[in-house]
């Protein structure tokens with residue numbers, strides 16, 4: 001499985017941030033062993049896709065319907081038309097801020113796959129669930145509820161992102177990450193059969209150029225989803241480089 005290093009710019013960046021993408025694209029071309037992806041804000045998608053080179057560009061969210069009276073929303077097909085090749089579904093900020101349920105995340109991912117996109121489906125416990133010893137159960141249930149029926153190894157990526165580790169500078173221990181990823185792998189095999197063995201499982205939450213190499217040594221960690229540290233080439237490229245070194 002090829003390692004995937006994906007950046008999520010969230011609601012950050014005007015057009016000036018595309019200069020960072022230019023630098024990321026140039027450096028990614030020199031690290032061909034790793035897949036590099038960026039999800040810019042929707043407003044930058046078309047231009048980002050046009051100048052991304054080998055960097056795969058994707059959306060941060062989509063609607064579950066192909067079209068209709070949904071003011072302010074964007075369909076998976078619209079993302080495709082802008083040059084997106086993947087979409088993040090069910091990021092914890094969408095789940096927390098907009099009340100997205102597993103069922104809604106699954107329907108969005110289903111629409112994304114139907115439009116030809118890869119869905120990066122995010123799952124992860126919050127701090128109380130971790131403290132109460134329920135993290136493994138919660139994440140397994142989220143996975144089961146969020147993976148669409150038409151998923152396979154080519155169109156699905158899972159990202160395990162404990163909400164308490166996002167943007168906080170805190171991460172689970174390597175043992176905790178490995179334990180969770182093993183559970184996710186086992187559950188994927190149950191849900192989609194043999195295809196589940198080849199679905200990439202990312203870790204996300206306070207990943208940086210210093211901790212990525214160790215995180216990638218955890219069992220069943222096939223890459224990372226990065227927020228804050230993906231906003232500048234200076235912070236993102238050391239992550240890509242470390243991943244390339246590990247993959248060699």
Ligand code: PGA
Nearest residue numbers: 166167205206226227228
């Ligand atoms: P972070 O965000 O890297 O800023 O912690 C991760 C994410 O939300 O995917």
